[in-house]
Amino acid sequence: MKDKVQNIIRNYHDDRTRLMDILLDIQAEFKCIPAEAIEVLAGQLNMSKVDVEQTLSFYHFFTYEPTGEYTVYLNDSVVAKMMGSDEIARAFEDEAGTKFGSVSEDGLVGLFETSDIGMNDQEPAALINGVPFTNLTISKVKELVAGFKAGKDVNDMVGQTGDGRNSDDLIKSMVNSNCRMQKGSVLCLEYEVGSALKRAVNITREAVIETVKSSNLRGRGGAGFPAGLKWEFCRKSNGDVSYLVCNADEGEPGTFKDRVLLTEMPEQLFEGMAIAAYAIDAKEGFLYLRAEYNYLKAYLEDVLQKMRDDNLLGDKILGSEGFNFDIRIQMGGGAYVCGEESALIESMEGKRGEPRNRPPFPVQAGYHNKPTVVNNVETLSTVVKIILHGADWFRAIGTEESAGTKVLSVSGDCRKPGVYEVEYGMTVNEMLEMVDADSVQAVQVAGPSGVCIGPDKFDQKISFEQLPTGGAMIVIGKDRDLLKEVALNYMDFFIDESCSSCAPCRSLTVILKNKLLKLMNGFGTMNDIDELYDWSKYMKQANRCGLGQTAANPIMTTIDNFRPLYEALVKTDDEFVSEFDMDKAVEASCKYVDRVPNVH
Amino acid sequence: MSKPVVATTSLAGCFGCHMSLLDIDERILELIELVEFNKSPIDDIKTFTKQCDIGLIEGGCCNRENIHISKNVRKTCKILFSLGECDLMGGLPALRNGIPVEECIREAYLDGPTVGLNKEQILPNDDELPMILDKVYPCHEIVKIDYYLPGCPPRADLIWNALVALVTGDELKLPYEVVKFD
Numbered sequence: 013m014k015d016k017v018q019n020i021i022r023n024y025h026d027d028r029t030r031l032m033d034i035l036l037d038i039q040a041e042f043k044c045i046p047a048e049a050i051e052v053l054a055g056q057l058n059m060s061k062v063d064v065e066q067t068l069s070f071y072h073f074f075t076y077e078p079t080g081e082y083t084v085y086l087n088d089s090v091v092a093k094m095m096g097s098d099e100i101a102r103a104f105e106d107e108a109g110t111k112f113g114s115v116s117e118d119g120l121v122g123l124f125e126t127s128d129i130g131m132n133d134q135e136p137a138a139l140i141n142g143v144p145f146t147n148l149t150i151s152k153v154k155e156l157v158a159g160f161k162a163g164k165d166v167n168d169m170v171g172q173t174g175d176g177r178n179s180d181d182l183i184k185s186m187v188n189s190n191c192r193m194q195k196g197s198v199l200c201l202e203y204e205v206g207s208a209l210k211r212a213v214n215i216t217r218e219a220v221i222e223t224v225k226s227s228n229l230r231g232r233g234g235a236g237f238p239a240g241l242k243w244e245f246c247r248k249s250n251g252d253v254s255y256l257v258c259n260a261d262e263g264e265p266g267t268f269k270d271r272v273l274l275t276e277m278p279e280q281l282f283e284g285m286a287i288a289a290y291a292i293d294a295k296e297g298f299l300y301l302r303a304e305y306n307y308l309k310a311y312l313e314d315v316l317q318k319m320r321d322d323n324l325l326g327d328k329i330l331g332s333e334g335f336n337f338d339i340r341i342q343m344g345g346g347a348y349v350c351g352e353e354s355a356l357i358e359s360m361e362g363k364r365g366e367p368r369n370r371p372p373f374p375v376q377a378g379y380h381n382k383p384t385v386v387n388n389v390e391t392l393s394t395v396v397k398i399i400l401h402g403a404d405w406f407r408a409i410g411t412e413e414s415a416g417t418k419v420l421s422v423s424g425d426c427r428k429p430g431v432y433e434v435e436y437g438m439t440v441n442e443m444l445e446m447v448d449a450d451s452v453q454a455v456q457v458a459g460p461s462g463v464c465i466g467p468d469k470f471d472q473k474i475s476f477e478q479l480p481t482g483g484a485m486i487v488i489g490k491d492r493d494l495l496k497e498v499a500l501n502y503m504d505f506f507i508d509e510s511c512s513s514c515a516p517c518r519s520l521t522v523i524l525k526n527k528l529l530k531l532m533n534g535f536g537t538m539n540d541i542d543e544l545y546d547w548s549k550y551m552k553q554a555n556r557c558g559l560g561q562t563a564a565n566p567i568m569t570t571i572d573n574f575r576p577l578y579e580a581l582v583k584t585d586d587e588f589v590s591e592f593d594m595d596k597a598v599e600a601s602c603k604y605v606d607r608v609p610n611v612h
Numbered sequence: 613m614s615k616p617v618v619a620t621t622s623l624a625g626c627f628g629c630h631m632s633l634l635d636i637d638e639r640i641l642e643l644i645e646l647v648e649f650n651k652s653p654i655d656d657i658k659t660f661t662k663q664c665d666i667g668l669i670e671g672g673c674c675n676r677e678n679i680h681i682s683k684n685v686r687k688t689c690k691i692l693f694s695l696g697e698c699d700l701m702g703g704l705p706a707l708r709n710g711i712p713v714e715e716c717i718r719e720a721y722l723d724g725p726t727v728g729l730n731k732e733q734i735l736p737n738d739d740e741l742p743m744i745l746d747k748v749y750p751c752h753e754i755v756k757i758d759y760y761l762p763g764c765p766p767r768a769d770l771i772w773n774a775l776v777a778l779v780t781g782d783e784l785k786l787p788y789e790v791v792k793f794d
């Protein structure tokens with residue numbers, strides 16, 4: 013084993029900042045990170061064992077124990093459950109003869125749950141040895157487990173490949189892009205690859221920044237910061253070197269549009285990255301790709317290589333003296349918080365994905381403490397069209413403060429889930445018509461960290477002004493139990509994904525969830541509802557990053573918009589009700605000391 | 613007008629909060645001008661002799677007796693204070709909350725390094741002894757609490773300021789030194 017581990021480390025030139033890649037390779041090889049490997053890592057990378065473990069223990073997909081020859085990670089997020097993932101879980105357990113959270117005795121099958129894997133439009137879905145299997149049915153599960161027992165390669169079990177480029181030789185995945193973007197919008201406008209970059213390198217770096225600034229392009233990853241301004245800050249930061257990072261972590265449950273942009277139009281993204289790199293004068297760029305999208309890696313590497321061959325990447329790009337730029341794909345290890353830009357940078361440096369304190373902002377001190385621009389996949393892809401068609405053209409699309417279009421990931425209770433590109437300013441009602449949804453109780457806008465709205469707000473416009481969204485739009489039908497199926501699941505999500513640095517993010521999330529459960533269990537009072545709301549407000553002020561700041565949103569926004577659902581859970585006028593159950597509380601200790609409980 | 617009546621009690625705590633109350637030093641003389649003490653370790657009155665106005669509870673609930681007392685204090689006092697970390701959140705005793713109660717009892721009476729004298733391996737099961745709860749509960753999960761005085765222990769000044777403010781109706785002073793914990 014030692015040799016294998018040493019070789020893996022050597023592949024990364026004994027570079028400790030590449031710890032993520034090294035751990036990913038070790039995990040793939042041994043289905044865990046064996047104790048012996050940790051020793052070797054510490055020795056060869058000149059780190060303490062604790063430092064190695066700090067990183068490895070942070071990410072979902074690194075494990076101390078082997079996860080089985082066939083490792084199943086089944087999505088347990090809201091939409092997966094809505095589409096029946098519980099039944100699928102039971103089928104896996106029955107067939108594999110082991111429970112979720114464990115590996116079968118013979119070590120063949122490991123069953124685990126995981127947060128959203130970016131396949132909300134084709135749930136239930138699971139990653140098996142990293143390969144996505146979507147639209148799972150009970151019979152499909154039986155077939156899969158039979159395949160495991162017969163020792164088949166997971167790639168040979170995929171069967172029919174999906175639509176669009178999913179059938180490319182280097183992807184060969186059953187995933188569907190469900191790309192419902194219209195030709196003639198912004199991102200789908202046909203163009204000749206390389207033409208935008210050519211235009212960019214023929215004007216000055218400042219002029220490129222100016223164009224993006226005046227286009228009013230705002231970040232599509234959630235926070236909506238003006239892209240041109242970010243680039244300008246970076247350019248103005250004093251630094252001999254600067255970096256460009258494309259954020260393809262896409263961890264917000266319900267968001268999967270970046271997956272489709274990466275699958276269907278990766279050239280556009282990489283060209284956008286090259287344009288951004290030109291503008292900020294970066295020589296190195298990174299695509300931080302979430303571990304769940306590892307199945308796209310070989311294909312994306314190939315696209316990069318073709319672009320190098322066409323001189324769209326590499327040295328003297330398009331003959332432009334002094335413009336050298338290349339892109340490396342950095343894989344994640346499964347951690348939602350790594351989508352936060354400073355946590356992402358920490359992760360790229362081989363560390364735990366804990367958000368940094370700000371300031372300094374990444375544009376001042378990012379990757380290796382150098383000025384770094386982090387932009388979302390969609391933001392960078394859009395840049396291509398802005399350079400080609402001009403800032404005025406772009407600004408004319410959308411609304412006053414939200415120029416352009418937004419790519420939406422629509423899932424849940426609708427007939428046409430998938431990826432849409434819409435002009436900013438579309439109302440939720442219009443969107444629901446477009447995706448063919450009726451009997452809608454609520455729409456979860458922007459995933460768990462966003463807002464849950466009811467029909468009285470469906471006339472609101474998708475825009476930074478009114479309803480900002482990173483893209484997730486989850487339609488929740490009338491028959492769903494909104495608090496149990498949605499709010500409670502999302503609280504569990506935040507509890508699992510908190511990096512635990514900040515006390516309120518670590519603890520108050522649990523306290524809020526328990527209070528929600530208290531209400532659901534019939535012990536709640538009106539006072540509990542008020543306390544839930546009041547306490548939630550602290551999350552915004554008292555946490556370091558966006559995760560904690562929004563982690564109470566599933567509760568706050570459902571109280572805002574669906575208070576009667578909470579009130580219906582209150583069965584008493586009493587000011588205070590205790591959930592405490594004396595019989596249950598003394599049962600275990602009395603039994604152990606051989607005593608008959610006497611509680612009355 | 614008669615003086616407000618105060619009761620205090622210590623449950624699963626370490627008496628540190630009561631020590632902190634004594635740390636008001638000579639102001640205790642002013643305090644007994646302001647209020648009258650009923651059930652409390654401070655005057656050693658063991659059971660309530662009348663309805664009280666203000667109750668202070670130190671410590672969470674780790675056994676049946678603690679539950680019983682909290683409920684009794686709640687019933688007898690108009691206004692209830694949660695005093696200190698153990699009452700507010702379970703505190704140190706709640707460190708056992710992640711461990712099954714059987715394991716805790718075994719460690720305490722059978723396996724621990726200091727149980728050498730328990731040669732017959734007796735487990736406490738006399739009916740006179742309070743039954744142990746599955747975990748330590750903060751008091752606010754058992755009864756309604758009106759005010760919380762945080763700290764481990766809460767500063768003497770915090771307890772003093774709070775009591776005086778409540779009794780006199782003056783505004784509660786909360787200078788930074790009184791509510792900072794590190």
Ligand SMILES: Cc1cc2nc3c(=O)[nH]c(=O)nc-3n(C[C@H](O)[C@H](O)[C@H](O)COP(=O)(O)O)c2cc1C
Pocket residue numbers: 230231232233234235236237239259260261262263264348349350351352353354386387388389391392557558559
């Ligand atoms: C918990 C958390 C998760 C995030 N996840 C993502 C993500 O998956 N993709 C993304 O582009 N931005 C994500 N962001 C926002 C990034 O921090 C950052 O604002 C964004 O990548 C900047 O790119 P943009 O300006 O092009 O949107 C996340 C933020 C937080 C707080």
Ligand code: SF4
Pocket residue numbers: 349366367509510511512513514515517518555556557558559560561
């Ligand atoms: S808010 Fe939560 S996720 Fe963000 S830094 Fe603090 S503990 Fe970590």
